[in-house]
Amino acid sequence: MTPLRTFDLTCPVPSALEETVQLAHGGGGRAMKRLLDTIVRPTFSDPELDRCHDGAVLEIDGPLAFTTDSYVVRPLFFPGGDIGSLAINGTVNDLAMCGARPLYLSVALILEEGLPLDTLRRIVVSMREAAVAAGVRLVTGDTKVVDHGKADGMFVNTAGVGRIVAPAPIGPSSLRPGDAVIASGDIGRHGIAVMAAREGLRFETAIESDCAALAGPVLALIERGVAVHCLRDLTRGGLASASVEIAESSRSAIVLDEAAIPVREDVAAACELLGLDPLHVASEGRFLAFVAAGDAERALEVLRDHPVSRGAVVVGRVEAGPAGRVFLRGLLGATRTVDMLSGEQLPRIC
Amino acid sequence: MCLAVPGRVLSVRGDDPLMRVGRVDFGGVVKEISLAFVPEACAGDHVLVHVGFAIAKIDEAEAARFFERLREIDELREQPGRRT
């Protein structure tokens, strides 16, 4: 059967065989309703979402954390994850970094015309699985479609709310000189996994993204009464950016010990090959915990009990100054500065 | 300049010397590398790789000699009467 083709540039009519996303799917009409009814809502399967109202009505008592993030990763699927799991875990993690129990997320999809519907199905399923694993509900959302060539397949925004459970404020202003800096595990897997999946670099590796929800270990730290002063998940810009941001916002100094920073051998090798510094390579399921010096051992015990933070180690300490600076004690004993990169890290020959 | 990384050749294919390629293992990351400039390299050898090309086969005997030289430097310094 030949699919019907009509050309009407202002109001595309859905073709009889819908294998791909069409502009009509974002138009607010029957096509969009069909997309939501057949793909999105049954997969997310949430009573609030199924009420099909303009917004979710929720009851939360107490102080809230609220965050949002957009996801534009390319390629959409990479070893260890996809844009869907990334989008759910990323927002869950931002809430956890505030010392909150993540509760409800919104999902906004911007789909590129021509995206295979199967791809959309896979990603939506991945989001659902990530949400279940993280213990959050997907309660509201939006779908838009843009012209072919305008969205790299798909862009996603997630926003989330969580209930603050930390007894004391968790943030840069709570940092104290002497605090231990703990990394929850080895760094750089996500950045390398994504780069390996991009065409052009063509290397074989077993490295998978470390994309994961971090609420579990964070809530455990809080429940066990560990004196957590600050938390920061490592994303773009890696350990270096996270440390510099915290040092600057807290007006303190951070000293890292290069020998203590965990990097898997194959991640280190990929970095060597591409001329990248692991300190600047993204992770997506790792965080820094700044805890009172006396509580460092207990923090490590709690973290190592959780699958996503088994590799937790102390990687440095906080000092009073010079304010806003991050230093690295190198392998040979010399100290050097650490800064954020100015732009994206480019593979180099030199 | 000239970032070059050591790796171990896993396998080789190609007959024409200038088109010969090898799968090279860099600490767990494997990439296909041109062996055009190291016709003598085979599986099991270590090579030095720059922008996708092996530019030298690493001489393991010379590498061992490096660490011998280090030991010699130490021994020289420990000799009695020698200015330190």
Add this chain to the structure above:
Amino acid sequence: MRFRDEYRDATAARRLADAISGLCTRPWTLMEVCGGQTHAIVRFGIDELLPPGLTLLHGPGCPVCVTPVEHIDKAIEIACRPNVTLCSFGDMLRVPGTKGDLLLARSQGADVRVVYSPLDAVAIAGATPSREVVFFAVGFETTAPTTALAVWQAKEAGLANFSMLVSHVLVPPAMHALLSAPGNRVQGFLAAGHVCTVMGFREYEAMAARYRVPIVVTGFEPLDILEGIHMCVAQLERGRAVVENQYSRSVRRDGNGPAQAIMRAVFRVIPRRWRGIGELADSGLGLAEAYGDFDAERRFGTVAGSEDVPGECIGALVLRGERKPPDCPAFATRCTPDRPLGVTMVSSEGACAAYHRYRGVRAPSPGARA
């Protein structure tokens, strides 16, 4: 990683540093030629392990830094043409031309692609026959054989849409220029280990004899550099001036035969203007006549001449080892990797970039106050 980690051993590094201190009876000034060596020295703090009288000057061995600005401008101009894909190593994307850089051109719609290997550019040409694919060939002798093979393969495959903008430079003429400059303070060289892996070190023997300077072919890991320094200082202390090979696990006196053969087949030696140094005879590579069809300058117009307008930038002095980055009044203030005034700050191998990244604005190390 084998052949890497063992050359970063802290105890061995200390022992070598102590041995170097033990050798020195007077101040010496050495130069490491290669930007990769500068990078390693600053990153691992090797200079901080050395005795106070031993000075390391940073040399012009950063091909990105010495690429003349007119070549950058030409690459940008080519990239901005319709139906052209410009392929480049990542290092070149943020190097400033007269008006912006390749990254800016990409953000404005030019098809600029980062490739890991020159062969990737040839593959792109093969896959997109209706587009002109141009590879920006930058680098010293280490890289030249790889771009030569890329052109050779393109010719074998009959690719009519592939060409190269060639901007290769050769190291020995730069060393000659440095050694013959009045006021040269360099007493010993650490020669570029990977350049010598390709070219061997025969051509340095006459240089060592003529200028009476020890030249030690040196690798890039901390222990390599420290051993290279040890060998150089040992010669200086004994009044010797010969070529020695520290990096013997990779470098042979005659270098790599097949690599040199393809370079001779594809390239010819030409004069080249070095950013910050000026024109040096016989210091660059251009495509030989047999490969003239693959010359991007033939397809898209020759590179125009240009004058260096340094403004406040002292990059030229840094490249010649006459100044160190912190000597520059603009260092880390008006000139940063985000807003570079010159190329030595934006290239990842440039001395200014290395200092800024690993030393920052000089602040006391934590704990130093205690």
